[in-house]
Amino acid sequence: MEASSEVNSDLARERSRATFDKENLINFLYGGPAAVRKKRYLENIIKQDPVLQRGRRWAFQSREERADTGVWKHLYVDKLQADLGVTDVKEREYLRDAAAAHEGYVLGLHFGMIIPTIKNQASEEQQKKWLPMAESMRxxxxxxxxxxxxxxxxxxxxxxxxxxxxxxxxxxxxxxxxxxxxxxxxxxxxxxxxxxxxxxxxxxxxxxxxxxxxxxxxxxxxxxxxxxxxxxxxxxxxxxxxxxxxxxxxxxxxxxxxxxxxxxxxxxxxxxxxxxxxxxxxGSMVLLRCSITASVAKCLAEACVISIRYSAVRRQTEISPGGEEAQILDYQTQQYHLFPLLATSFAMQFAGNFIDDFYREKYPDIAKGRFDFLPQLHAMSAGLKAFSAWTCSAGVETCRQCCGGHGYSHASGLPKIYVDCTPACTYEGENMVLMLQVARFLMKEYSKLMNGQPLSSVVQFLKCDLTMKSCMAEEVALKCLVLAYQHRVTRLVADAANCIQDIIGEGKSQQEAWNSCTVRLFWAARAFCHAFVVENFVNTVSEKHLDEKTREVLTSLCRLYGVHGIITNLGEFIQDDFFNSEQIQILSHTLTVLLREIRPNAVALVDAYDFPDTVLQSCLGRFDGQVYQALYDYAKSSPLNEKEVLDSYYKYIKPAQMPNKELFSRL
Amino acid sequence: MEASSEVNSDLARERSRATFDKENLINFLYGGPAAVRKKRYLENIIKQDPVLQRGRRWAFQSREERADTGVWKHLYVDKLQADLGVTDVKEREYLRDAAAAHEGYVLGLHFGMIIPTIKNQASEEQQKKWLPMAESMRxxxxxxxxxxxxxxxxxxxxxxxxxxxxxxxxxxxxxxxxxxxxxxxxxxxxxxxxxxxxxxxxxxxxxxxxxxxxxxxxxxxxxxxxxxxxxxxxxxxxxxxxxxxxxxxxxxxxxxxxxxxxxxxxxxxxxxxxxxxxxxxxGSMVLLRCSITASVAKCLAEACVISIRYSAVRRQTEISPGGEEAQILDYQTQQYHLFPLLATSFAMQFAGNFIDDFYREKYPDIAKGRFDFLPQLHAMSAGLKAFSAWTCSAGVETCRQCCGGHGYSHASGLPKIYVDCTPACTYEGENMVLMLQVARFLMKEYSKLMNGQPLSSVVQFLKCDLTMKSCMAEEVALKCLVLAYQHRVTRLVADAANCIQDIIGEGKSQQEAWNSCTVRLFWAARAFCHAFVVENFVNTVSEKHLDEKTREVLTSLCRLYGVHGIITNLGEFIQDDFFNSEQIQILSHTLTVLLREIRPNAVALVDAYDFPDTVLQSCLGRFDGQVYQALYDYAKSSPLNEKEVLDSYYKYIKPAQMPNKELFSRL
Structure with a gap:
């Protein structure tokens, strides 16, 4: 039995009271109405495709079945893409995600990495031989x-x-x-x-x-x-x-x-x-790395959609004794976990857009042997990959835990998103190794600063005066948030550089000094990535072509991202009294004010990701909110229910119930 | 082929250079030499049991096989326990863990919860009827x-x-x-x-x-x-x-x-x-909750054993150009992730011992209807359950990530430990709900304080003077660490109470005020649990019957636990200038000093958990350190390798290679 298509009344009410038109945000996120129409058209093709309905649902398949399904689905989607003449990278992704989200693309490396590698690393003669073979899958x-x-x-x-x-x-x-x-x-x-x-x-x-x-x-x-x-x-x-x-x-x-x-x-x-x-x-390694930020951001976005929709449907505990049980989304602590992650999902998606554009803009020069921008591209792609992979995969797990017990079931879709997301912390460069590469870039820039040389564009702010205090006031201006993050980086970069200098001063080698300061170097690199993501978020919400209502909502999220990051890492911001105690009170108070401000738009915001149910594959995150019916259906179709009585009952339990325990003579 | 039994030379060297005798620590952890001998004797029985060697390794089983195995293993271990006359709770656990660690105890609730519930909640007549039926498994x-x-x-x-x-x-x-x-x-x-x-x-x-x-x-x-x-x-x-x-x-x-x-x-x-x-x-709910702290602490301990042994064997990147690749355990950043978790695993185990003893000491009175200690027992069991479950399950994931790619394989044993540990955040009381119950206890105590009434024993420190500054000096005395944590709680408790009062002052109801302050209440409750765990760790390392060498090592871990917690949550400690900037520098510096101090004993410390390989079930955490041979063996025995060529090759790939793509007419 399919869950009813009527929309849960709580979800319907949430949608009706949003203060902005979510279609405007969808258009902003996906590149305009035409692109959104195309996206939905393609997703709809997948939804209605009879071949893709074949077989058991993913969670019910054995590893062997999954391996088998992985191959045919991959080839089938390839064929669909070809038949539909879909060549745009994003459009191809819409098709693939709707057909097999987080199910792995068994031939993905062949098409996504090997063919580009042949093009980039093989001689012309080799390309002539291998490209046709690779493209035909011979x-x-x-x-x-x-x-x-x-x-x-x-x-x-x-x-x-x-x-x-x-x-x-x-x-x-x-x-x-x-x-x-x-x-x-x-x-x-x-x-x-x-x-x-x-x-x-x-x-x-x-x-x-x-x-x-x-x-x-x-x-x-x-x-x-x-x-x-x-x-x-x-x-x-x-x-x-x-x-x-x-x-x-x-x-x-x-x-x-x-x-x-x-x-x-x-x-x-x-x-x-x-x-x-x-x-x-x-080249191809950096390209792959650049694509990771957007992809882990998408994982977090999906997890936010699921957990926020579910939190609007789920009710628990009367807020006032004897009253109706409250939507768990109304609990401040639930908002405190979920809304900063929702903000993070947007922040990371915008950071992913940045690094993608940056690569496309700078790489042609690099391929021609002009390496001026290579250090920045390398540092930004490494740093954003590591920072986003850590943040988003931990965020997915928090979303799962916010769904209580049901989050632990594969019915929620969340465990699958997590295990698909978390390896991004390791592949294409282990995160900590990458962070220390960012730190190396920062140390080089810092020594340029000390020597009065010009700095790379992304670290211009290192010139700031460390004795300056924060401009933060009641209204929590975005500009003051950005300055706070930049101040933090500057202090931590100087701190790490001093650590190294002190140890060299004790007569140790450059190498030993570096190795004795890697924790501080890591702190500096992490702060740098964080500052960049905040600044980029602020730049994005300032873009001219956003309508005012949408800008307001995104600005709340942007401010929340900034304020929450400060409160969570407060020590790194206030060790040098950059904020006075009144400013700390303002930030702390603003955090809960922002949770309240975002609350009415939370469901509309996750709707604006416009993920169809075929992508989410979640009983908890369904657009119609018919959560309990879906969970019940999921349970009823569990493969373990194919037999009313399992063999283990006859083999082990019944004999164990006998007084002579005849079971154990059998084992 | 079994991995060689020769011990990896790096691990052997690590063991030889420990500054303490690990047998002393093992005796301390497990209750003396006789108890340790018994533990090893029982574990050895499991290791040599031919029946338990049956079937495929856990990671290779389908869900149906696991459900089947779960039943017979459970019954088989029950029988072993009975045959061996093992009745002690811990000894029964040694047997079960060695036979089926993290494999779930299908009948565990029947024996562990239902039989006690009948005893506690059924009338005598009912007990007479049901207990024999339950005990015989009818x-x-x-x-x-x-x-x-x-x-x-x-x-x-x-x-x-x-x-x-x-x-x-x-x-x-x-x-x-x-x-x-x-x-x-x-x-x-x-x-x-x-x-x-x-x-x-x-x-x-x-x-x-x-x-x-x-x-x-x-x-x-x-x-x-x-x-x-x-x-x-x-x-x-x-x-x-x-x-x-x-x-x-x-x-x-x-x-x-x-x-x-x-x-x-x-x-x-x-x-x-x-x-x-x-x-x-x-009664039985509190008992179950009390047992969770020790059980998640064990999960984290196992993860630490695996990741620290592996980090001693794994080598990556020359520290000096051209030199030998370094053990990754020598990287400060790796130590920064793992050693605080190692310290945490001890801290949580000791907290688990405390709450267990507290329950055993106070419960008989409660069962007799004397409820004086119930609020404290309830708050401590709820708080420690929630705090330890969050901390330990996140810690297991960090350990997994510290093992790089291999941590992601089930060969590492780590994913299995994680998925077994993380539901503890949800079951037996959702963590955030429990934390707010702790907060309610704290608010009641705070109002007693305001009214000059006597306080419960675990919160005596709330009387401390908030204007006092830290006594922290160069030697980082444990006493000053404890005071710092207690100061933090006291400030956050007052802060939450003020939040509530302010909102009531605006004319809102008590209930509304509470709901508007739950984030601050959560911060206060978390800080309270943290302070308790630190204080309890300090008390434990001060016990008289520890030998000096062991005490030194445990004291380093205890200090690291305290210092790392301050650095990680620095904002909450220094908002009111409790530490001056020199003290912050001392703590920050001490953190890396402690990492260096613990480094030579890291492997001996995890060895002291004395988990046999049958418990760890990990290619990375093996006592002999023959990691690569074990991973190679694991791969070779993968069920997907039973066929040299998978059916999907004939069914999908070969047809897809044909020029006419005949595959798609078949799907």
């Missing part, structure tokens, strides 16, 4: 970098590719246990090739990490080739449909032409030609 | 309280039991969709009875929530009885082996004698007799 490949013992630190990879000029081949090996490739998505069962990252040895010299196209399975039988041991790495927290794999290579020979040779080259005689710059290899 | 029951629409707020339950004096029966109903029982453990498939919480109606009057023994399935066929619709609620984030169930009741009649009548009674003619006190029903 070749299916993944990116084999991570090893059992080696992750973010690429130079530490142990897999070797040793050139043999006699046969003009590379000899590939994973020479140790810790060199075994481990984790690449699709490597276990799906691919027949991989782009292997390996230490190149030629002329008896180590030349560093290079990429090699390696066939791992037969193109027809799909059986592993000689010298290749390959398989799935087993069940994980999530990504169950994905056959992350391992690969052990024992003296496998590949032709010289299989090294990706757009930049570096090995000639027939083994002569090694260096790339013009070692910065050129970073 | 009756298997669970506790049916939570409904689709109702959780922590028990008075809101909708299920009804209406007395019919004509037949001397109760008529049971779940009259609405939201009244359907949902979540009780084992309700779906395992039990044949439940203790039903329902609104009693007799003589046409509602009498509030009472307990009823209700048979739901036939004792022989195990089929649901007429009027009963019952089943599993479907897959969840964790607890997959558990058949949490739903129950819909349609006009089911049960005899009058099935109401649990130790305190309240319904006579034959329908006359209702009130219980002597409504406080008597809380």
């Amino acid at each position: 070749m299916i490949a993944t990116y084999a970098q991570t090893e059992l013992g080696h992750g973010t630190f690429i130079r530490g990879l142990e897999t070797t590719a040793t050139y043999d000029p006699k046969t003009e081949e590379f000899i590939l090996n994973t020479p140790t246990l810790s060199a075994i490739k481990y984790w690449p998505g699709g490597l276990g069962k799906t691919v027949n090739h991989c782009v292997l990252m390996a230490q190149l040895f030629t002329e008896g010299v180590s030349r560093g990490i290079h990429m090699f196209m390696v066939q791992v399975r037969d193109l027809d039988s799909h059986l592993p080739l000689p010298g290749i041991e390959i398989g799935d790495i087993g069940p994980k927290f999530g990504f169950e449909e994905m056959d992350n794999g391992y690969l052990k290579i024992d003296n496998v020979r590949i032709p010289r032409e299989n090294m990706l040779m757009k930049y570096s080259k090995v000639l027939k005689d083994g002569t090694y030609q260096q790339p013009p710059s070692d910065k050129l290899a970073y | 009756m298997i029951a669970t506790y049916a309280q939570t409904e689709l629409g109702h959780g922590t707020f028990i008075r809101g339950l909708e299920t009804t039991a209406t007395y019919d004096p004509k037949t001397e029966e109760f008529i049971l109903n779940t009259p609405t969709l939201s009244a359907i029982k949902y979540w009780p453990g084992g309700l779906g498939k395992t039990v044949n009875h439940c203790v039903l919480m329902a609104q009693l109606f007799t003589e046409g009057v509602s009498r509030g929530i009472h307990m009823f023994m209700v048979q739901v399935r036939d004792l022989d066929s195990h089929l649901p009885l007429p009027g009963i619709e019952i089943g599993d609620i479907g897959p969840k984030f964790g607890f997959e082996e558990m058949d949490n169930g739903y129950l819909k009741i349609d006009n089911v009649r049960i005899p009058r004698e099935n109401m649990l009548m130790k305190y309240s009674k319904v006579l034959k003619d329908g006359t209702y007799q009130q219980p002597p006190s409504d406080k008597l029903a809380y």
Whole structure:
């Protein structure tokens, strides 16, 4: 039985009392009415597609079923995209999310990473050979970098590719246990090739990490080739449909032409030609990193939609004795958890837009070898990836907990969003490592400041006067919020720099000093990212083409994001008395005032994300709010209910009830 | 292939350089050498038991297999406990944890909650009837309280039991969709009875929530009885082996004698007799709540063991260019994440010991109707449950993330610990609701203080002078740490009380004022729990029978717990200039000094938890540190590798590779 399509009356009332027109916000978020129409048109196609209704719901599938479903859904959506002529990246995503949200895209790395890598790293001749193979899926490949013992630190990879000029081949090996490739998505069962990252040895010299196209399975039988041991790495927290794999290579020979040779080259005689710059290899990694902020922001947005709609429907405890039970969204403590996260979801989405635009604007220059903006692009993409991944994945979990017991059921959709979101803290650069790269950028900029050199544009504020006090007053101006965050960064950057100087002053090396100050460096980098996100949010709500009502609502969220961040990290803001105690009282009071201010618009705000139910896949987050009917339906269709009495009753419980406990002679 | 039993050289070196004898700490934690020997003896029995080696490893089982395994393992361990004559609660737990750690105890509620409930709430006559049935498992029951629409707020339950004096029966109903029982453990498939919480109606009057023994399935066929619709609620984030169930009741009649009548009674003619006190029903709930702190502390302890051992084995990035890659445990940022959690795991374990002892000491009086200590016991058990569940479950996730990519694999054991730990934030009282109950206790005590009445023993410190400044100096005395935490509580309690008074002053009701200040009330309650845990840790490390070396190490951890908590919540400590800026510098500096101080003992400290590998079930946390071999073995045995080529290759991929894309005509 399908849940009724009548809208829950609490939700309906919430919607009617919003102070802004949510369609205006939807248009702002998705790029105008035409784009929104297209989005809904595509999502509707998925909703009505009969093939996609096949099979059991995701939560009821075994890992094997999920792996199977993952493949056909992926190919089916590819086909739909092609048939509909959908080429725009965002539009393709609307289709895929509506068809299989958070279900993993088994062939995603092949299309999203390998084909771009061939284009960026292979010579023209190689491209002519491999691109058609990859596009027709005759070749299916993944990116084999991570090893059992080696992750973010690429130079530490142990897999070797040793050139043999006699046969003009590379000899590939994973020479140790810790060199075994481990984790690449699709490597276990799906691919027949991989782009292997390996230490190149030629002329008896180590030349560093290079990429090699390696066939791992037969193109027809799909059986592993000689010298290749390959398989799935087993069940994980999530990504169950994905056959992350391992690969052990024992003296496998590949032709010289299989090294990706757009930049570096090995000639027939083994002569090694260096790339013009070692910065050129970073392109696709930075691109992927830039896309993470938007994607984790979307996870948090979905979790906010689910938990806020549910909090409007769920009632618990009379506020006054004997009265009606209150919507839990009316509890200040519930608002205190959820509304700052709602604000964060917008903040992170806008930060994702920024870094995306920044990449598109600056990358063409970088690809041409003009590296002026590379340090900033690198620092911003690393910092925003790490900061957003931590913030959003923790936020998704808070949303889940705010749904009480039901949040723990897969019926809520929340656990699935979480396990899909949290690995972003680790992949494409472990978060803490990235944060310390941001810190390195900040230290370089700080030393420029000390030497009177010009600063990069994103850190101009480091010039500010640290003895200045906050301009914060009753109205909590956005400008004063931004200045507070920038003041915090400036103080923490100076603090970290002093830490390093002090230790060098004690006679330690630069390296030792750095390692003794990484906690402070981390604090500085985190504060920098936070300040940037606040400033970018303020810039976004100041954009001219927003209507006034929508701007008001977004401004409340922006102010809440800023104020909540200060209250939560207050110590870092007030150690130097930047705020006086009256200002702290103002901020603390404003926090609860903003919760009250946002309350009437909370449901309309999450509606404005315009996620169809097919994307949310949540009994709690349904647009119609028919939560309990949906949970009941979910329960009734649980696979464990296919049999009225489980075998375990006959096998174990009944014998255990017998006085002679005959069960135990059987076990 | 089993991983080699040789100990990884890094781990061996770590162990050799500890400054204390870990056996002393093990004895301290587990109650002396004899208790430790018994513990190891029991764990060893499990390790060598051939029956428990049956079947696939937990991570490789489907939900159906897990549900099946859950039942036989549970019964098997029961039998072992009986055969070995093990009756001590802790010793029983050693056996169970070693046999099935974090795998859920399907019959746990029957033995752990139902039998005690019968003893505490049933009349003597009822006990005579039901106890033998329950003990022989002829009756298997669970506790049916939570409904689709109702959780922590028990008075809101909708299920009804209406007395019919004509037949001397109760008529049971779940009259609405939201009244359907949902979540009780084992309700779906395992039990044949439940203790039903329902609104009693007799003589046409509602009498509030009472307990009823209700048979739901036939004792022989195990089929649901007429009027009963019952089943599993479907897959969840964790607890997959558990058949949490739903129950819909349609006009089911049960005899009058099935109401649990130790305190309240319904006579034959329908006359209702009130219980002597409504406080008597809380006993088993408080007991369960008291046990949660120790159990989440154990989750965090296990996560610390895994992540710290792995961090000693894992190497990443040269600290100096060209040098050997460093153990990641040597990175200050890794220590900054893990060591405060290690300290927290001890702090919470000691807090768990406290609340356990407190319950055992005070409960006998309460059961006799002397309620002097009930408010304190209630506040402490609620507060420590909520505070520890939040802290420990978030801590487990941090430990997981500190293991990088491998932490995400079920091979690490960490996701399983997390999903087992996090529901403690919700069950036995939703955390935020409990925190506000603590706040209510604090407000009552504060008003006693204002009225010059004597205070409860746990809040004596509220009398402290708020204008006093910290005694913190270079040596960071434990006493000054405790005072700082107590100062923070005192300020936040006054702050919350003022918030309420101010709003009442504006003409609002007491109730409205409370609801407008719950964020501040929450801050006060959280600070109170935090202060208690710090003070209790300090008391524990001051115990006389610790040897000096062990005391030194525990004192470092205790100091770290205190200092880290201040730095992380600095704003709440310094808003009123309780610390001057020099003291803040001291604390900030001490934080990194303590990380360095603990570093050489980190592995020995986690070894001192003395969890055998059978409990940890982790490739990363193995005692021998043979991490990579174990991960490789885990991968090779993944069920997805049972077939070299998956069916999806033939069904979808091969057709998709054909030029005519014949796949899509098939789907």
